Amino acid sequence: MLRALEIRDMLIIDRLDLMFQPGLNVLTGETGAGKSILLDSLGFVLGWRGRAELVRSGAAQGEVTAVFELSSGHAARGVLEEAGLPVSDELILRRVNSADGRKTGWVNDRRASGEVLRRLSDTLVELHGQHDDRGLLNPSGHRTILDSYAAISAELAAVRAAWAERRGARKRLEAAEAALAEMRAEEEFLRHAVEELDTLAPGPEEEAELDTRRRTMQAAERIREDIARASDALGYEGAEGAMANALRWLEGASDKAEGRLEAAIAALTRAMAELDEAGREVAECLDALEFNPHDLEETEERLFAIRGLARKHQVAPDALPELAATLSGRLATLERGAEDIAELTRAVKEADGAYDAAAERLSAARVQAAERLDAAMATELAPLKMERAVFRTEITPGEPGPEGRDAVAFTVATNPGAPSGPLNKIASGGELSRFLLALKVCLSEERNRGVTMIFDEIDRGVGGATADAVGRRLKALAGGGQVLVVTHSPQVAALGAHHWRVQKRIEQEMTLSTVTPLDADAREDELARMLSGDTVTPEARAAARALLAG
Incomplete structure (x- = not known):
């Protein structure tokens, strides 16, 4: 999980040191205060492709350091070993962006490429938001998500092996036919x-x-x-x-x-x-x-x-x-x-049959998993005030390949009788946020432990009891792990185990962003501000205390 984030001279942040904890970590602040800059900075040190210009105006370079704690079986250890980098219980990522645009990264004090950082990030962090094209909203990844939920690694391995044998048999036949044709010509x-x-x-x-x-x-x-x-x-x-x-x-x-x-x-x-x-x-x-x-x-x-x-x-x-x-x-x-070609043709037919059988078993396992996922989604959507919405995992024939011959897509219908369609086209902003949250809760099992999940304003467009339900699902999701939430919802913020406030300040005619950890009294002030706006009323303070009391 993410333990520390140090930012130097990035955009409107001059110097920032954050220490994160397990559980639900909440970041709040007014629009434009710099919450998204934190995510941009974290994405920068993880090698994500984002803004081209990140260095603070007037600074020679910007720098971000992220410290992660790795469990004994964490997937990042395998990436480090494959890349020939030092492996320990603590993983330190550091990346520097010079004013001329050059970027340099280090992993545990060893130089590392952006590609290595991105491979590590896949094992360390998941980002979810309304514009999340890296994860749940990307249809090309739905089959992988379903396979992870289904826990069908054995069936997948069998299909991959059968595909490799099938491809090898076809290549051997093609090579033999080409060689025979060439020899017949001479x-x-x-x-x-x-x-x-x-x-x-x-x-x-x-x-x-x-x-x-x-x-x-x-x-x-x-x-x-x-x-x-x-x-x-x-x-x-x-x-x-x-x-x-x-x-x-x-x-x-x-x-x-x-x-x-x-x-x-x-x-x-x-x-x-x-x-x-x-x-x-x-x-x-x-x-x-x-x-x-x-x-x-x-x-x-x-x-x-x-x-x-x-x-x-x-x-x-x-x-x-x-x-x-x-x-x-x-x-x-x-x-x-002719005799050899006949033998190789028989081998291709046998390989085709073995692949078809393995792919059929994989398809059956996916169908069963899809039914379980749809049922689990129905259970999760009800507390989020979407009990009338319908989530479906559609499995259709696709091009055969090493992952089988199924195309998988998540579709939704937000109201009874309404046509279903792709998740990212049918749902509104608030509905989409709740679909994503429910889907993530369903997918978050023991295999996801050790990954820091980040939700960027996933509660946008919801309020009241629905926002409270979103917060409670996030809190449950953070149990035994780590969740970071950027939110404008006081109901969600009140359920956080740790709370930071992001603010802007002006020093010497320069706008800077600061992040402050909040104690109990400061949390009450922040929730009251979120409830009432610029003028904090006694009623807002009372409501803030009630939210914190649960």
Whole structure:
């Protein structure tokens, strides 16, 4: 609930500090004293869109701070957590409006956008008045109001889930149909490309292997003759034979050389081993360079075929196997396309059926809740001197969506036999105020606790016993919670648990507004003024005392 409101340099308020309490808080004062400015200032700090120019004339900036008390399960805590803002039992909102129009907001000393402030305000404050287009008078919100009254979150969740599945099934079918149509348009290309790729069947990295083999075979003809000569020179008719003879001769002479040839013989033996190794390597190279000229032709043909196919499809040669798999998959999808479409169509029909069933259950729950709400409204309207008025919650078929397929509108008929119509078009100002109050009383259950309700002159146009009935409903509505009422009715003001008077004063040729909390004596004076006008009579004071006595 709202605990404190501090206003600095806003319109005709220079400095104002208000401490609010639970229960029914009443603000009274003459017309033009500044009561609406309080609401404008509160709306400003809550991020509501209102007047463009709020800064007091001559001031550099205007500033409003609002302090709210949050219960443990208050919905504002979830908004704070989602926005990454500090969460505690006390919520401090502050917003500054500079003279050049720039607005800056803070939540618990952290910078926050106007959007975050507005999301918080939805959990903190409800404003009701004759021009309330944010709440009960807005037909687009009537279905949400009825759902809140009906407490049908489970049915709503089921419809939302069924709608999401239905939408997903339809999207999958549409995507499959579009893909199938696209593939059918290129069916001839797919079949030809897959056949061509399957026929060639290029392997991964085959192009590099073929290129290496081709270059090797091309080089073989040029180098094989020299390698063959080298092989002959290393063989028995060449170096190997000569070294073998030399070794045989040296070994024959070694016994008579008294050891002088041993090192030479050892070196020659090692050289013979190396020569043998070289001969084997050269022979293996000659074997490797032995090829059939037809092999070169076949290698070149396949290499050029792979490269040509890669250019045709604008991919690297090594990507051809992956391309073949992709195109084969698309062709397979095309070939089983009719079967897939049939399966997806069955899924759409099942999703449609599940949504229809969930929406039907939701509609039935809404119809039952509408009957309960209409009966509750009849009970609430009687004490407000509107026992002949008829309130109806009309449920008609609407466009299917995640919230079901019902259109909901609150209609009224103010007199028996009179045609019914929209709430905000049929009722007069005073009647409208009472309809709104009765509707709010019906909707105000435990789920609304923690929300500060503000009624801006909702009792306008009524007086006497009817005004007293309005005040008593407001007092009942404030039980266990917090209600702020801006009123011109002494009957309503007398029922407030806390009373403030809004006055204008002139200082140095400047009009300023002040708000003063009233004690018992001051309340009597204020009620007497409201009853009699500028001149307070003894009779007005007596009437004021009687109102305060209840």
